[in-house]
Amino acid sequence: MQLILAILAEAGISTDDVRIKESFGKNIGKGYQQDEAELDLQQFCELFQGDHRNFLHRTLSNQSAIPNFKGFCKDVEKYYHNTKDILDGEVDGNGNAKHYAISICTVDGQKYHIGDQDISFPLQSVCKAINYPIALHERGETKVHKHVGREPSGRGYNGLVLNQENLPHNPMINAGAIMVCSLIQPKEGIDQRLKHIKSIWSRLVGDTPIKFNKAIYEDESVERNMALSYYMKEKKAFPKGTDVVKTMEFYNKCCALEVNAEQLAMAAATLANGGCCPPTGDTVFSPSNVRDCLSLMLSCGMYDYSGEFAFLVGLPAKSGVSGAMMVVVPGLMGISIYSPPLDDMGNPVRGVEFCKEMVKEYSLHKFDHVTSPANNKKDPRKRKVVN
Numbered sequence: 001m002q003l004i005l006a007i008l009a010e011a012g013i014s015t016d017d018v019r020i021k022e023s024f025g026k027n028i029g030k031g032y033q034q035d036e037a038e039l040d041l042q043q044f045c046e047l048f049q050g051d052h053r054n055f056l057h058r059t060l061s062n063q064s065a066i067p068n069f070k071g072f073c074k075d076v077e078k079y080y081h082n083t084k085d086i087l088d089g090e091v092d093g094n095g096n097a098k099h100y101a102i103s104i105c106t107v108d109g110q111k112y113h114i115g116d117q118d119i120s121f122p123l124q125s126v127c128k129a130i131n132y133p134i135a136l137h138e139r140g141e142t143k144v145h146k147h148v149g150r151e152p153s154g155r156g157y158n159g160l161v162l163n164q165e166n167l168p169h170n171p172m173i174n175a176g177a178i179m180v181c182s183l184i185q186p187k188e189g190i191d192q193r194l195k196h197i198k199s200i201w202s203r204l205v206g207d208t209p210i211k212f213n214k215a216i217y218e219d220e221s222v223e224r225n226m227a228l229s230y231y232m233k234e235k236k237a238f239p240k241g242t243d244v245v246k247t248m249e250f251y252n253k254c255c256a257l258e259v260n261a262e263q264l265a266m267a268a269a270t271l272a273n274g275g276c277c278p279p280t281g282d283t284v285f286s287p288s289n290v291r292d293c294l295s296l297m298l299s300c301g302m303y304d305y306s307g308e309f310a311f312l313v314g315l316p317a318k319s320g321v322s323g324a325m326m327v328v329v330p331g332l333m334g335i336s337i338y339s340p341p342l343d344d345m346g347n348p349v350r351g352v353e354f355c356k357e358m359v360k361e362y363s364l365h366k367f368d369h370v371t372s373p374a375n376n377k378k379d380p381r382k383r384k385v386v387n
Contacts, residue, residue, distance in 0.1 A: 001037045011059050012069040012110030019052040065106040067383040073112040079357040080114050089341030089349035092321040097341050103265035106333040109278035117261040122216045124320030127254040132171040135183045136289040148176045166235035172300040175228045181251040182242045194253050204270045205263040206279045217256035261336045268326045268334025303345045313355045314365030325351040
């Protein structure tokens with residue numbers, strides 16, 4: 001049994017993974033972890049007859065999303081330390097400039113964390129990347145984009161500007177995110193709507209609890225966003241009957257939800273996995289809604305740096321002024337970064353530099369596949385060939 005657990009651990013699967021608990025039962029915390037514990041043939045075969053047999057087979061036969069996960073994690077650790085001492089940027093709010101965390105979760109649930117991964121932080125604008133597919137799921141793409149566009153704005157994230165159709169440019173800027181909130185359970189009370197959002201986030205992060213930071217919510221500056229809301233109301237952009245004040249309150253409460261780096265990486269991995277949470281197998285979003293979300297994250301998710309980030313890094317991402325950053329490698333993994341010091345455009349300085357270092361060495365850029373063989377970059381998806 002120790003051999004099996006060691007192989008799983010090296011692949012990035014810990015004993016607290018729900019699939020391991022369900023496969024090994026209550027004995028996982030007892031005799032199975034003792035050196036002398038052994039499995040007979042029948043017990044071993046039973047592991048591959050349960051609901052998670054395919055997962056166990058892939059992991060134990062080195063066919064996980066990232067086969068050489070240990071080697072990949074060593075490189076992540078290197079990038080982390082290369083960027084840890086970058087002191088540029090300003091902290092927005094009460095964040096600690098010293099805090100820095102990186103968390104990885106693959107579509108097979110392989111996990112790795114380094115730094116201050118246990119610290120909780122408010123989602124802030126990262127909530128926009130999840131509220132959008134929630135609205136798509138509940139109201140449909142046609143209804144949602146009747147009220148919000150799909151183009152980069154070319155202006156600041158809180159710019160008092162609409163597109164030529166008098167709609168917010170996209171769901172990843174403040175005006176568009178407020179509009180998206182007006183479409184989510186509009187007939188329910190604010191507390192019920194927030195409970196609904198929290199429940200979806202909980203599913204995204206493996207059925208772990210999501211906190212609400214009341215202090216962050218109460219400290220939120222609302223004047224600019226209220227101006228945006230009333231400007232959209234004047235232009236009749238909102239759905240008929242929208243209560244602007246309640247919509248703003250709901251939006252601000254979504255921004256004040258809290259996660260840690262491990263949870264945010266799992267949410268990113270759920271998007272990378274087409275809407276299915278890797279450890280639990282829970283399909284939270286449809287693949288088509290995830291596709292639409294990732295498309296706008298790629299083109300609009302990093303404020304006024306979105307085009308440059310798409311050019312240099314080539315991955316869908318969303319940042320927030322708390323220092324949170326969610327990066328998605330479609331079909332492979334989710335990455336979360338927490339680093340409060342921000343650049344002039346509101347993105348975590350160390351987070352952006354970490355991503356640049358990673359894609360220089362690994363073929364993770366969306367369009368690396370058009371080069372041969374990806375400019376000699378490493379491919380984390382390939383298994384080592386042993387002669």
